[in-house]
Amino acid sequence: MKTSIATVSISGDLKEKLHAIAKAGFDGVEIFENDFLAFDESPRQVGQMVRDHGLEITLFQPFRDFEGMPEPLRSRTFDRAERKFDLMQEMGTDLVLVCSNVSSVAMGGIDRAAADFYELGERAAKRGLRVGYEALAWGRHIHDHRDAWEIVRRADHPNIGLILDSFHTLSRKIDVNSIRSIPKEKIFIIQLADAPLIDMDLLYWSRHFRNMPGEGDLPVLDFMKAVAATGYDGYLSLEIFNDQFRGGSPTAIAVDGRRSLIYLGDQVRRAESSSLTLPPMPARAEVEGVAFIEFTVDEAETSALSDRLRALGFRHVGHHKSKRVDVFRQGNINLVVNTDPDGFAGVSYALHGQSAYAMGLWVDDAEAAVARAVALGAERFEQPLKPGEIKMPAIRGVGGGILYFLDRGSVLARIWESEFDPIDDDTDLRPVGLTGIDHVAQTMKYEELLTWLLFYTAILKAHKTPMVDIIDPAGVVRSQVVENESGTLRITLNGAENRNTLAGHFIAETFGSGIQHLAFSTDDIFATAVALSKNGFATLMISPNYYDDLEARFGLEPTFTDRLKAHNILYDRDDYGEYFQLYSPTYGEGFFFEIVQRSGYRGYGAANAIFRIAALRRHLRPIGVPKL
Ligand SMILES: O=C(O)c1ccc(O)c(O)c1
Protein backbone atom coordinates (compact mmCIF):
# COMPACT_ATOMS: atom_id res chain seq x y z
CA MET A 1 0.00 0.00 0.00
CA LYS A 2 1.57 3.25 -1.11
CA THR A 3 0.61 6.42 0.71
CA SER A 4 0.48 9.98 -0.53
CA ILE A 5 -0.86 13.32 0.66
CA ALA A 6 -1.69 16.56 -1.11
CA THR A 7 0.43 19.55 -0.11
CA VAL A 8 -2.79 21.50 0.53
CA SER A 9 -3.46 19.29 3.55
CA ILE A 10 -0.53 20.63 5.60
CA SER A 11 0.49 24.06 6.88
CA GLY A 12 3.73 25.86 6.10
CA ASP A 13 5.61 26.61 2.92
CA LEU A 14 6.38 23.91 0.41
CA LYS A 15 9.66 23.02 2.06
CA GLU A 16 8.11 22.65 5.51
CA LYS A 17 5.27 20.61 4.07
CA LEU A 18 7.61 18.22 2.29
CA HIS A 19 9.74 17.82 5.36
CA ALA A 20 6.73 16.89 7.50
CA ILE A 21 5.29 14.58 4.84
CA ALA A 22 8.57 12.71 4.38
CA LYS A 23 9.16 12.44 8.12
CA ALA A 24 5.72 10.91 8.66
CA GLY A 25 6.65 8.13 6.24
CA PHE A 26 4.58 8.91 3.14
CA ASP A 27 5.78 7.59 -0.22
CA GLY A 28 4.36 10.33 -2.38
CA VAL A 29 2.94 13.82 -2.53
CA GLU A 30 0.37 15.60 -4.68
CA ILE A 31 1.68 19.01 -5.63
CA PHE A 32 -1.03 21.61 -5.40
CA GLU A 33 -0.51 24.30 -7.98
CA ASN A 34 -0.88 27.16 -5.49
CA ASP A 35 1.77 25.71 -3.20
CA PHE A 36 4.11 25.65 -6.16
CA LEU A 37 3.13 29.13 -7.42
CA ALA A 38 3.73 30.66 -4.00
CA PHE A 39 7.18 29.07 -3.80
CA ASP A 40 10.24 30.78 -5.25
CA GLU A 41 12.04 27.90 -6.88
CA SER A 42 11.73 26.54 -10.41
CA PRO A 43 9.66 23.47 -11.29
CA ARG A 44 12.89 21.52 -11.76
CA GLN A 45 14.18 22.55 -8.33
CA VAL A 46 10.85 21.72 -6.72
CA GLY A 47 10.89 18.29 -8.34
CA GLN A 48 14.42 17.74 -7.07
CA MET A 49 13.46 18.88 -3.59
CA VAL A 50 10.61 16.35 -3.52
CA ARG A 51 12.91 13.53 -4.61
CA ASP A 52 15.59 14.61 -2.16
CA HIS A 53 12.99 13.99 0.55
CA GLY A 54 12.62 10.45 -0.76
CA LEU A 55 9.15 11.23 -2.12
CA GLU A 56 7.52 10.76 -5.49
CA ILE A 57 5.18 13.32 -7.03
CA THR A 58 1.97 11.37 -7.39
CA LEU A 59 0.21 14.08 -9.34
CA PHE A 60 -0.04 17.75 -10.13
CA GLN A 61 -3.38 19.47 -9.56
CA PRO A 62 -5.87 20.90 -10.14
CA PHE A 63 -6.47 21.64 -13.78
CA ARG A 64 -9.87 23.34 -13.85
CA ASP A 65 -12.68 24.06 -16.29
CA PHE A 66 -11.49 21.91 -19.14
CA GLU A 67 -14.21 19.78 -20.70
CA GLY A 68 -17.15 21.04 -22.76
CA MET A 69 -15.90 24.59 -23.40
CA PRO A 70 -17.24 26.49 -26.42
CA GLU A 71 -14.72 28.03 -28.83
CA PRO A 72 -12.63 30.11 -28.57
CA LEU A 73 -12.35 29.09 -24.91
CA ARG A 74 -11.87 25.48 -25.92
CA SER A 75 -8.66 26.20 -27.84
CA ARG A 76 -7.37 28.39 -25.06
CA THR A 77 -8.02 25.57 -22.59
CA PHE A 78 -5.90 23.17 -24.63
CA ASP A 79 -3.11 25.78 -24.83
CA ARG A 80 -3.33 26.12 -21.07
CA ALA A 81 -3.06 22.36 -20.70
CA GLU A 82 0.11 22.29 -22.86
CA ARG A 83 1.69 24.88 -20.53
CA LYS A 84 0.90 22.70 -17.54
CA PHE A 85 2.30 19.65 -19.33
CA ASP A 86 5.58 21.58 -19.77
CA LEU A 87 5.64 22.30 -16.07
CA MET A 88 4.85 18.70 -15.12
CA GLN A 89 7.68 17.39 -17.24
CA GLU A 90 10.12 19.78 -15.63
CA MET A 91 8.89 18.89 -12.17
CA GLY A 92 8.93 15.21 -12.91
CA THR A 93 5.39 13.88 -12.65
CA ASP A 94 3.31 12.13 -15.26
CA LEU A 95 -0.18 12.60 -13.84
CA VAL A 96 -2.43 15.66 -13.79
CA LEU A 97 -5.82 15.86 -12.09
CA VAL A 98 -8.55 17.51 -14.14
CA CYS A 99 -11.57 18.30 -12.00
CA SER A 100 -14.99 18.60 -13.56
CA ASN A 101 -15.90 21.93 -15.10
CA VAL A 102 -17.72 24.44 -12.88
CA SER A 103 -17.85 27.25 -15.46
CA SER A 104 -21.26 28.67 -16.30
CA VAL A 105 -20.35 28.65 -19.99
CA ALA A 106 -19.43 24.96 -20.00
CA MET A 107 -21.62 22.82 -22.22
CA GLY A 108 -22.91 19.45 -21.15
CA GLY A 109 -22.89 16.21 -23.05
CA ILE A 110 -21.04 13.03 -22.21
CA ASP A 111 -19.81 12.53 -25.78
CA ARG A 112 -18.62 16.11 -26.12
CA ALA A 113 -16.61 15.74 -22.90
CA ALA A 114 -15.32 12.33 -24.02
CA ALA A 115 -14.12 13.86 -27.29
CA ASP A 116 -12.31 16.63 -25.42
CA PHE A 117 -10.61 14.06 -23.22
CA TYR A 118 -9.65 11.94 -26.21
CA GLU A 119 -7.87 14.92 -27.70
CA LEU A 120 -6.20 15.75 -24.40
CA GLY A 121 -5.16 12.09 -24.16
CA GLU A 122 -3.51 12.31 -27.56
CA ARG A 123 -1.57 15.40 -26.51
CA ALA A 124 -0.59 13.85 -23.18
CA ALA A 125 0.53 10.62 -24.84
CA LYS A 126 3.03 12.52 -26.99
CA ARG A 127 4.81 13.49 -23.80
CA GLY A 128 4.28 10.25 -21.92
CA LEU A 129 1.83 11.95 -19.52
CA ARG A 130 -1.50 10.81 -18.12
CA VAL A 131 -4.68 12.70 -17.27
CA GLY A 132 -7.05 11.73 -14.47
CA TYR A 133 -10.61 13.05 -14.42
CA GLU A 134 -12.37 13.72 -11.13
CA ALA A 135 -16.04 14.64 -10.65
CA LEU A 136 -16.30 17.53 -8.21
CA ALA A 137 -19.46 17.20 -6.11
CA TRP A 138 -20.46 20.69 -7.33
CA GLY A 139 -19.37 20.35 -10.97
CA ARG A 140 -21.63 22.16 -13.43
CA HIS A 141 -22.58 19.13 -15.49
CA ILE A 142 -20.50 16.34 -13.99
CA HIS A 143 -20.81 15.85 -10.23
CA ASP A 144 -21.05 12.08 -9.96
CA HIS A 145 -18.14 9.67 -10.41
CA ARG A 146 -20.41 7.40 -12.46
CA ASP A 147 -20.74 10.13 -15.10
CA ALA A 148 -17.03 10.90 -14.96
CA TRP A 149 -16.37 7.19 -15.47
CA GLU A 150 -18.72 7.11 -18.45
CA ILE A 151 -16.79 9.98 -20.02
CA VAL A 152 -13.47 8.25 -19.39
CA ARG A 153 -14.87 5.00 -20.74
CA ARG A 154 -16.09 6.66 -23.93
CA ALA A 155 -12.90 8.66 -24.37
CA ASP A 156 -11.33 5.22 -24.52
CA HIS A 157 -7.76 6.46 -24.43
CA PRO A 158 -4.96 4.73 -22.51
CA ASN A 159 -3.68 8.08 -21.19
CA ILE A 160 -7.08 9.10 -19.82
CA GLY A 161 -8.28 7.61 -16.57
CA LEU A 162 -10.53 8.22 -13.61
CA ILE A 163 -9.70 9.78 -10.24
CA LEU A 164 -12.01 8.88 -7.39
CA ASP A 165 -12.19 11.16 -4.37
CA SER A 166 -14.11 9.75 -1.41
CA PHE A 167 -15.40 13.17 -0.41
CA HIS A 168 -17.12 13.89 -3.72
CA THR A 169 -18.73 10.47 -3.84
CA LEU A 170 -19.75 10.21 -0.20
CA SER A 171 -20.88 13.81 0.27
CA ARG A 172 -23.51 13.16 -2.41
CA LYS A 173 -24.36 9.75 -0.94
CA ILE A 174 -23.57 8.05 -4.25
CA ASP A 175 -23.70 4.26 -4.02
CA VAL A 176 -20.08 3.13 -3.65
CA ASN A 177 -20.85 -0.27 -5.14
CA SER A 178 -20.82 1.46 -8.53
CA ILE A 179 -17.02 1.54 -8.10
CA ARG A 180 -16.60 -2.23 -7.92
CA SER A 181 -16.98 -2.82 -11.66
CA ILE A 182 -14.50 -0.15 -12.79
CA PRO A 183 -11.36 -1.77 -14.25
CA LYS A 184 -8.49 -1.03 -11.89
CA GLU A 185 -6.17 0.13 -14.72
CA LYS A 186 -8.60 2.96 -15.41
CA ILE A 187 -8.38 4.25 -11.84
CA PHE A 188 -5.35 6.52 -11.95
CA ILE A 189 -5.39 7.43 -8.27
CA ILE A 190 -7.62 7.30 -5.20
CA GLN A 191 -8.01 10.43 -3.13
CA LEU A 192 -9.28 10.04 0.40
CA ALA A 193 -10.90 12.41 2.83
CA ASP A 194 -13.49 12.15 5.56
CA ALA A 195 -15.64 14.96 6.98
CA PRO A 196 -17.97 15.58 9.89
CA LEU A 197 -21.63 15.42 8.91
CA ILE A 198 -22.73 19.01 8.62
CA ASP A 199 -25.65 20.10 6.53
CA MET A 200 -24.13 22.79 4.32
CA ASP A 201 -23.17 23.81 0.83
CA LEU A 202 -21.02 21.05 -0.69
CA LEU A 203 -18.21 23.33 -1.88
CA TYR A 204 -17.90 25.09 1.46
CA TRP A 205 -18.06 21.80 3.34
CA SER A 206 -15.32 20.33 1.13
CA ARG A 207 -12.97 23.31 1.22
CA HIS A 208 -13.08 23.88 4.98
CA PHE A 209 -14.16 20.80 6.89
CA ARG A 210 -12.55 17.73 5.37
CA ASN A 211 -10.53 15.62 7.77
CA MET A 212 -8.55 12.39 7.87
CA PRO A 213 -10.33 9.09 7.23
CA GLY A 214 -11.70 7.95 10.57
CA GLU A 215 -11.82 11.46 12.01
CA GLY A 216 -15.17 12.33 10.44
CA ASP A 217 -18.52 10.67 9.87
CA LEU A 218 -18.45 9.59 6.21
CA PRO A 219 -18.37 5.87 5.34
CA VAL A 220 -14.84 6.06 3.94
CA LEU A 221 -14.28 2.41 4.82
CA ASP A 222 -17.17 1.31 2.58
CA PHE A 223 -15.74 3.47 -0.19
CA MET A 224 -12.32 1.86 0.25
CA LYS A 225 -13.75 -1.64 0.34
CA ALA A 226 -15.37 -0.97 -3.03
CA VAL A 227 -12.08 0.38 -4.38
CA ALA A 228 -10.21 -2.66 -3.05
CA ALA A 229 -12.73 -4.95 -4.77
CA THR A 230 -11.46 -3.65 -8.14
CA GLY A 231 -7.98 -4.94 -7.28
CA TYR A 232 -6.60 -1.40 -7.26
CA ASP A 233 -3.26 -1.34 -5.49
CA GLY A 234 -1.93 2.09 -6.42
CA TYR A 235 -1.50 5.14 -4.23
CA LEU A 236 -3.98 6.12 -1.55
CA SER A 237 -3.67 9.86 -1.40
CA LEU A 238 -5.07 12.17 1.25
CA GLU A 239 -6.51 15.43 0.05
CA ILE A 240 -7.66 17.34 3.10
CA PHE A 241 -8.89 20.90 2.89
CA ASN A 242 -9.30 21.92 6.52
CA ASP A 243 -9.00 25.38 8.06
CA GLN A 244 -7.67 23.99 11.31
CA PHE A 245 -5.04 21.82 9.64
CA ARG A 246 -3.87 24.76 7.56
CA GLY A 247 -2.94 26.47 10.82
CA GLY A 248 -1.80 23.37 12.69
CA SER A 249 1.54 21.68 13.22
CA PRO A 250 2.78 20.27 9.90
CA THR A 251 4.37 17.22 11.54
CA ALA A 252 1.40 16.41 13.77
CA ILE A 253 -1.04 16.62 10.86
CA ALA A 254 1.22 14.50 8.65
CA VAL A 255 1.54 11.83 11.36
CA ASP A 256 -2.24 11.77 11.79
CA GLY A 257 -2.66 11.46 8.04
CA ARG A 258 -0.36 8.51 7.71
CA ARG A 259 -1.95 6.84 10.76
CA SER A 260 -5.39 7.29 9.22
CA LEU A 261 -4.32 5.56 6.00
CA ILE A 262 -2.65 2.61 7.71
CA TYR A 263 -5.66 2.18 9.99
CA LEU A 264 -8.00 2.33 6.99
CA GLY A 265 -5.87 -0.15 5.03
CA ASP A 266 -5.85 -2.49 8.02
CA GLN A 267 -9.64 -2.32 8.30
CA VAL A 268 -10.08 -3.05 4.60
CA ARG A 269 -7.72 -5.98 4.83
CA ARG A 270 -9.64 -7.44 7.76
CA ALA A 271 -13.03 -6.87 6.16
CA GLU A 272 -12.43 -8.61 2.86
CA SER A 273 -9.70 -10.21 0.83
CA SER A 274 -7.96 -7.33 -0.88
CA SER A 275 -4.88 -6.58 -2.87
CA LEU A 276 -3.68 -4.04 -0.29
CA THR A 277 -0.25 -4.92 0.96
CA LEU A 278 0.74 -3.54 4.33
CA PRO A 279 2.82 -4.88 7.19
CA PRO A 280 0.96 -7.22 9.53
CA MET A 281 -0.20 -5.84 12.85
CA PRO A 282 -2.34 -7.16 15.69
CA ALA A 283 -6.04 -6.29 15.74
CA ARG A 284 -7.29 -3.37 17.83
CA ALA A 285 -6.96 -4.05 21.54
CA GLU A 286 -10.04 -5.15 23.43
CA VAL A 287 -10.20 -3.06 26.62
CA GLU A 288 -11.50 -4.75 29.76
CA GLY A 289 -11.21 -1.70 31.95
CA VAL A 290 -8.99 0.90 33.52
CA ALA A 291 -6.33 -0.84 35.62
CA PHE A 292 -5.05 2.31 37.28
CA ILE A 293 -4.60 6.02 37.11
CA GLU A 294 -1.24 7.36 38.23
CA PHE A 295 -0.61 10.75 39.77
CA THR A 296 2.76 12.41 39.91
CA VAL A 297 3.11 14.60 42.99
CA ASP A 298 5.71 16.38 44.99
CA GLU A 299 6.58 14.89 48.40
CA ALA A 300 5.16 18.01 50.09
CA GLU A 301 1.81 17.56 48.36
CA THR A 302 1.32 13.87 49.07
CA SER A 303 -0.38 14.23 52.41
CA ALA A 304 -3.00 16.60 50.98
CA LEU A 305 -3.69 14.19 48.12
CA SER A 306 -3.73 11.16 50.43
CA ASP A 307 -6.18 12.89 52.79
CA ARG A 308 -8.41 13.75 49.88
CA LEU A 309 -8.36 10.18 48.56
CA ARG A 310 -9.11 8.80 52.02
CA ALA A 311 -12.05 11.17 52.39
CA LEU A 312 -13.27 9.83 49.03
CA GLY A 313 -13.21 6.41 50.66
CA PHE A 314 -9.94 5.07 49.30
CA ARG A 315 -7.55 3.02 51.42
CA HIS A 316 -3.79 3.11 51.20
CA VAL A 317 -3.18 -0.55 50.35
CA GLY A 318 0.35 -0.81 49.03
CA HIS A 319 3.81 0.67 48.93
CA HIS A 320 6.17 -0.08 46.06
CA LYS A 321 9.11 -2.35 46.89
CA SER A 322 11.75 -0.17 45.22
CA LYS A 323 10.18 3.21 44.42
CA ARG A 324 8.36 6.01 46.18
CA VAL A 325 5.05 4.89 44.82
CA ASP A 326 1.83 4.13 46.73
CA VAL A 327 -1.48 2.56 45.78
CA PHE A 328 -4.89 3.63 47.02
CA ARG A 329 -7.83 1.36 46.33
CA GLN A 330 -11.60 1.27 46.50
CA GLY A 331 -13.72 -1.30 44.65
CA ASN A 332 -11.98 -1.90 41.33
CA ILE A 333 -10.28 1.47 41.34
CA ASN A 334 -6.52 1.68 41.79
CA LEU A 335 -5.02 5.12 42.15
CA VAL A 336 -1.24 5.24 42.10
CA VAL A 337 0.57 8.12 43.74
CA ASN A 338 4.11 8.51 42.46
CA THR A 339 6.51 10.82 44.29
CA ASP A 340 9.66 9.27 42.90
CA PRO A 341 11.90 12.09 41.70
CA ASP A 342 13.72 9.73 39.31
CA GLY A 343 12.15 8.54 36.15
CA PHE A 344 9.43 9.89 33.99
CA ALA A 345 7.03 10.73 36.81
CA GLY A 346 9.59 13.21 38.14
CA VAL A 347 10.12 14.70 34.70
CA SER A 348 6.40 15.02 34.21
CA TYR A 349 6.07 16.71 37.59
CA ALA A 350 8.79 19.20 36.74
CA LEU A 351 7.01 20.01 33.48
CA HIS A 352 3.35 20.07 34.47
CA GLY A 353 3.20 20.01 38.26
CA GLN A 354 0.86 17.65 40.09
CA SER A 355 -1.15 15.71 37.54
CA ALA A 356 -2.72 12.41 36.61
CA TYR A 357 -0.11 11.75 33.98
CA ALA A 358 -0.52 8.05 33.29
CA MET A 359 -3.27 5.53 32.76
CA GLY A 360 -3.14 1.74 32.68
CA LEU A 361 -5.65 -0.26 30.66
CA TRP A 362 -6.49 -3.94 30.99
CA VAL A 363 -6.40 -5.38 27.47
CA ASP A 364 -6.48 -8.82 25.90
CA ASP A 365 -2.77 -8.72 25.02
CA ALA A 366 -0.58 -5.89 26.31
CA GLU A 367 2.42 -6.48 24.02
CA ALA A 368 0.14 -6.76 21.01
CA ALA A 369 -1.51 -3.46 21.89
CA VAL A 370 1.85 -1.71 21.88
CA ALA A 371 2.90 -3.46 18.66
CA ARG A 372 -0.21 -2.19 16.95
CA ALA A 373 0.23 1.32 18.31
CA VAL A 374 3.82 1.43 17.09
CA ALA A 375 2.75 0.16 13.64
CA LEU A 376 0.38 3.12 13.61
CA GLY A 377 3.13 5.61 14.38
CA ALA A 378 2.76 5.86 18.16
CA GLU A 379 5.87 6.11 20.28
CA ARG A 380 6.80 3.22 22.57
CA PHE A 381 7.61 4.34 26.11
CA GLU A 382 10.33 2.65 28.13
CA GLN A 383 12.37 3.60 31.14
CA PRO A 384 15.01 1.75 33.15
CA LEU A 385 13.52 -0.78 35.56
CA LYS A 386 14.28 -0.78 39.26
CA PRO A 387 14.98 -4.10 41.04
CA GLY A 388 11.89 -6.32 41.14
CA GLU A 389 9.96 -4.17 38.68
CA ILE A 390 7.96 -5.79 35.91
CA LYS A 391 8.25 -4.30 32.45
CA MET A 392 4.88 -2.89 31.55
CA PRO A 393 4.26 -2.27 27.81
CA ALA A 394 3.49 1.42 27.24
CA ILE A 395 3.20 4.18 24.69
CA ARG A 396 3.20 7.93 24.88
CA GLY A 397 -0.28 9.36 24.98
CA VAL A 398 -2.15 12.62 25.33
CA GLY A 399 -0.06 15.63 26.32
CA GLY A 400 3.11 13.59 26.75
CA GLY A 401 1.38 11.35 29.29
CA ILE A 402 1.81 7.59 29.35
CA LEU A 403 -0.64 4.90 28.35
CA TYR A 404 0.23 1.53 29.93
CA PHE A 405 -1.21 -1.82 28.92
CA LEU A 406 -1.72 -4.82 31.21
CA ASP A 407 -3.17 -8.24 30.52
CA ARG A 408 -4.31 -11.21 32.59
CA GLY A 409 -2.24 -13.65 30.59
CA SER A 410 1.20 -12.49 31.73
CA VAL A 411 3.05 -11.53 34.92
CA LEU A 412 1.27 -8.19 34.63
CA ALA A 413 -1.85 -9.86 36.02
CA ARG A 414 -0.19 -9.93 39.46
CA ILE A 415 1.46 -6.54 39.31
CA TRP A 416 -0.01 -5.28 42.61
CA GLU A 417 1.04 -8.35 44.56
CA SER A 418 4.48 -8.64 43.03
CA GLU A 419 5.64 -5.02 43.03
CA PHE A 420 3.97 -3.69 46.17
CA ASP A 421 4.20 -4.47 49.88
CA PRO A 422 0.72 -4.54 51.41
CA ILE A 423 -0.16 -1.78 53.86
CA ASP A 424 -2.89 -1.77 56.45
CA ASP A 425 -4.35 1.72 56.34
CA ASP A 426 -5.39 2.77 59.86
CA THR A 427 -7.68 5.57 58.69
CA ASP A 428 -11.04 5.99 60.43
CA LEU A 429 -12.58 7.15 57.18
CA ARG A 430 -14.92 4.67 55.50
CA PRO A 431 -15.26 3.52 51.89
CA VAL A 432 -18.12 5.36 50.16
CA GLY A 433 -19.21 2.68 47.69
CA LEU A 434 -17.13 3.61 44.66
CA THR A 435 -16.92 0.54 42.44
CA GLY A 436 -14.97 1.46 39.33
CA ILE A 437 -13.97 4.14 36.87
CA ASP A 438 -16.90 5.23 34.74
CA HIS A 439 -14.85 7.53 32.55
CA VAL A 440 -11.57 9.34 32.28
CA ALA A 441 -11.78 12.91 30.99
CA GLN A 442 -8.86 14.32 29.09
CA THR A 443 -8.56 17.95 28.16
CA MET A 444 -6.65 19.26 25.20
CA LYS A 445 -6.59 22.17 22.82
CA TYR A 446 -9.40 21.92 20.31
CA GLU A 447 -6.83 21.55 17.51
CA GLU A 448 -5.59 18.33 19.12
CA LEU A 449 -8.98 16.70 19.58
CA LEU A 450 -9.03 14.86 16.24
CA THR A 451 -5.48 13.63 16.79
CA TRP A 452 -6.40 11.86 20.03
CA LEU A 453 -9.69 10.62 18.72
CA LEU A 454 -7.89 8.92 15.85
CA PHE A 455 -5.13 7.70 18.18
CA TYR A 456 -7.51 5.89 20.50
CA THR A 457 -9.90 4.51 17.90
CA ALA A 458 -7.07 3.21 15.70
CA ILE A 459 -5.39 1.37 18.58
CA LEU A 460 -8.29 0.32 20.79
CA LYS A 461 -11.47 -1.48 19.88
CA ALA A 462 -13.71 1.50 20.47
CA HIS A 463 -15.75 4.01 18.55
CA LYS A 464 -16.25 7.74 18.83
CA THR A 465 -19.54 9.41 19.65
CA PRO A 466 -20.84 12.57 17.93
CA MET A 467 -19.38 15.89 19.02
CA VAL A 468 -21.20 17.69 21.81
CA ASP A 469 -20.77 21.34 22.71
CA ILE A 470 -20.09 21.84 26.39
CA ILE A 471 -21.04 25.33 27.39
CA ASP A 472 -18.70 26.99 29.84
CA PRO A 473 -19.61 30.49 31.02
CA ALA A 474 -16.40 31.69 29.32
CA GLY A 475 -16.68 29.82 26.01
CA VAL A 476 -17.42 26.56 24.31
CA VAL A 477 -15.56 23.31 24.85
CA ARG A 478 -16.09 20.61 22.25
CA SER A 479 -16.39 17.13 23.58
CA GLN A 480 -16.25 13.76 21.93
CA VAL A 481 -16.12 10.38 23.60
CA VAL A 482 -14.14 7.25 22.79
CA GLU A 483 -16.02 4.26 24.20
CA ASN A 484 -16.50 0.56 23.59
CA GLU A 485 -19.71 -1.43 23.30
CA SER A 486 -19.54 -2.88 26.79
CA GLY A 487 -18.79 0.42 28.52
CA THR A 488 -15.52 -0.91 29.97
CA LEU A 489 -13.72 1.92 28.20
CA ARG A 490 -14.95 5.48 28.29
CA ILE A 491 -12.61 8.35 27.62
CA THR A 492 -14.09 11.78 27.15
CA LEU A 493 -11.96 14.17 25.13
CA ASN A 494 -12.58 17.84 25.70
CA GLY A 495 -11.17 20.32 23.21
CA ALA A 496 -10.79 23.82 24.63
CA GLU A 497 -10.97 26.69 22.17
CA ASN A 498 -9.84 29.40 24.54
CA ARG A 499 -7.92 29.66 27.76
CA ASN A 500 -10.70 31.28 29.73
CA THR A 501 -12.85 28.21 30.02
CA LEU A 502 -12.29 25.79 32.89
CA ALA A 503 -10.72 23.37 30.39
CA GLY A 504 -8.65 26.11 28.74
CA HIS A 505 -7.38 27.33 32.11
CA PHE A 506 -6.32 23.78 32.99
CA ILE A 507 -4.23 23.40 29.82
CA ALA A 508 -2.70 26.84 30.07
CA GLU A 509 -1.74 26.53 33.74
CA THR A 510 -0.51 22.93 33.71
CA PHE A 511 1.42 23.55 30.50
CA GLY A 512 -0.22 20.81 28.54
CA SER A 513 -3.07 18.50 27.89
CA GLY A 514 -3.94 15.67 30.22
CA ILE A 515 -6.46 14.04 32.49
CA GLN A 516 -8.60 16.77 34.02
CA HIS A 517 -11.11 14.67 35.80
CA LEU A 518 -11.90 11.14 36.87
CA ALA A 519 -15.45 9.89 37.13
CA PHE A 520 -15.97 7.02 39.56
CA SER A 521 -19.07 4.88 39.52
CA THR A 522 -21.32 3.95 42.41
CA ASP A 523 -24.43 1.79 42.59
CA ASP A 524 -26.14 4.12 45.03
CA ILE A 525 -25.25 7.77 44.74
CA PHE A 526 -27.38 8.82 47.71
CA ALA A 527 -25.60 6.36 50.00
CA THR A 528 -22.27 7.53 48.57
CA ALA A 529 -23.22 11.15 49.24
CA VAL A 530 -24.08 10.37 52.86
CA ALA A 531 -20.83 8.43 53.34
CA LEU A 532 -18.82 11.25 51.79
CA SER A 533 -20.33 13.73 54.13
CA LYS A 534 -19.52 11.48 57.12
CA ASN A 535 -15.93 11.44 55.88
CA GLY A 536 -16.00 15.23 55.87
CA PHE A 537 -15.76 15.43 52.11
CA ALA A 538 -17.50 18.61 50.92
CA THR A 539 -19.03 18.09 47.49
CA LEU A 540 -19.50 20.83 44.92
CA MET A 541 -22.42 23.15 45.69
CA ILE A 542 -24.93 23.35 42.86
CA SER A 543 -27.20 26.37 42.42
CA PRO A 544 -30.70 25.84 43.90
CA ASN A 545 -32.13 27.34 40.69
CA TYR A 546 -30.95 24.26 38.83
CA TYR A 547 -33.33 22.05 40.80
CA ASP A 548 -36.42 24.14 40.10
CA ASP A 549 -35.79 23.85 36.40
CA LEU A 550 -34.95 20.14 36.63
CA GLU A 551 -38.21 19.37 38.38
CA ALA A 552 -40.19 21.13 35.66
CA ARG A 553 -38.16 19.67 32.80
CA PHE A 554 -38.48 16.02 33.80
CA GLY A 555 -41.69 16.23 35.82
CA LEU A 556 -39.91 14.98 38.95
CA GLU A 557 -41.53 14.49 42.34
CA PRO A 558 -40.63 17.43 44.65
CA THR A 559 -39.48 15.00 47.36
CA PHE A 560 -37.05 13.45 44.88
CA THR A 561 -35.77 16.84 43.74
CA ASP A 562 -35.27 17.81 47.36
CA ARG A 563 -33.08 14.76 47.91
CA LEU A 564 -31.00 15.61 44.84
CA LYS A 565 -30.67 19.17 46.04
CA ALA A 566 -29.72 18.19 49.59
CA HIS A 567 -26.75 16.25 48.23
CA ASN A 568 -25.85 18.50 45.28
CA ILE A 569 -26.60 15.67 42.87
CA LEU A 570 -27.21 16.48 39.22
CA TYR A 571 -29.68 14.42 37.24
CA ASP A 572 -30.25 13.50 33.61
CA ARG A 573 -32.25 10.95 31.68
CA ASP A 574 -32.24 9.58 28.15
CA ASP A 575 -34.19 6.87 26.30
CA TYR A 576 -32.10 4.22 28.01
CA GLY A 577 -32.07 5.22 31.64
CA GLU A 578 -31.07 7.65 34.36
CA TYR A 579 -27.84 9.39 35.31
CA PHE A 580 -26.78 10.94 38.59
CA GLN A 581 -23.68 13.07 39.04
CA LEU A 582 -21.85 14.46 42.00
CA TYR A 583 -18.67 16.55 41.94
CA SER A 584 -15.71 17.48 44.06
CA PRO A 585 -14.47 21.05 44.02
CA THR A 586 -11.54 21.73 41.70
CA TYR A 587 -8.00 21.34 42.95
CA GLY A 588 -4.90 23.15 41.78
CA GLU A 589 -5.41 24.38 38.25
CA GLY A 590 -8.76 22.73 37.71
CA PHE A 591 -8.50 19.00 38.35
CA PHE A 592 -11.58 17.42 39.92
CA PHE A 593 -13.40 14.18 40.70
CA GLU A 594 -16.88 13.17 39.65
CA ILE A 595 -19.05 10.37 40.99
CA VAL A 596 -21.78 8.94 38.81
CA GLN A 597 -24.52 6.39 38.93
CA ARG A 598 -25.85 5.26 35.58
CA SER A 599 -28.68 2.84 34.91
CA GLY A 600 -28.67 2.21 31.18
CA TYR A 601 -28.08 5.88 30.42
CA ARG A 602 -25.61 6.29 27.55
CA GLY A 603 -24.48 9.90 27.76
CA TYR A 604 -22.27 11.97 30.04
CA GLY A 605 -24.63 14.64 31.35
CA ALA A 606 -23.82 17.29 28.74
CA ALA A 607 -27.02 19.16 29.59
CA ASN A 608 -25.75 19.62 33.14
CA ALA A 609 -22.30 20.77 32.13
CA ILE A 610 -22.98 24.50 32.19
CA PHE A 611 -24.25 24.32 35.78
CA ARG A 612 -21.45 22.23 37.23
CA ILE A 613 -18.80 24.18 35.29
CA ALA A 614 -20.15 27.44 36.70
CA ALA A 615 -19.88 25.87 40.15
CA LEU A 616 -16.43 24.36 39.55
CA ARG A 617 -15.06 27.68 38.37
CA ARG A 618 -15.74 29.25 41.75
CA HIS A 619 -12.90 27.16 43.16
CA LEU A 620 -10.29 28.21 40.64
CA ARG A 621 -7.74 30.73 41.70
CA PRO A 622 -8.74 33.96 39.99
CA ILE A 623 -5.53 34.52 38.00
CA GLY A 624 -6.17 34.71 34.28
CA VAL A 625 -9.87 34.16 34.72
CA PRO A 626 -12.08 36.97 33.47
CA LYS A 627 -14.69 38.25 35.88
CA LEU A 628 -18.03 36.88 34.85
O1 LIG B 1 -12.15 22.24 -4.12
C1 LIG B 1 -11.68 22.06 -5.25
O2 LIG B 1 -11.77 22.87 -6.14
C2 LIG B 1 -11.00 20.78 -5.51
C3 LIG B 1 -9.94 20.73 -6.38
C4 LIG B 1 -9.31 19.54 -6.65
C5 LIG B 1 -9.72 18.37 -6.05
O3 LIG B 1 -9.13 17.18 -6.24
C6 LIG B 1 -10.80 18.42 -5.18
O4 LIG B 1 -11.19 17.28 -4.62
C7 LIG B 1 -11.43 19.60 -4.90
Ligand SMILES: [Mg+2]
Ligand atom coordinates in the same frame (compact mmCIF):
# COMPACT_ATOMS: atom_id res chain seq x y z
MG1 LIG C 1 -10.01 15.59 -5.06
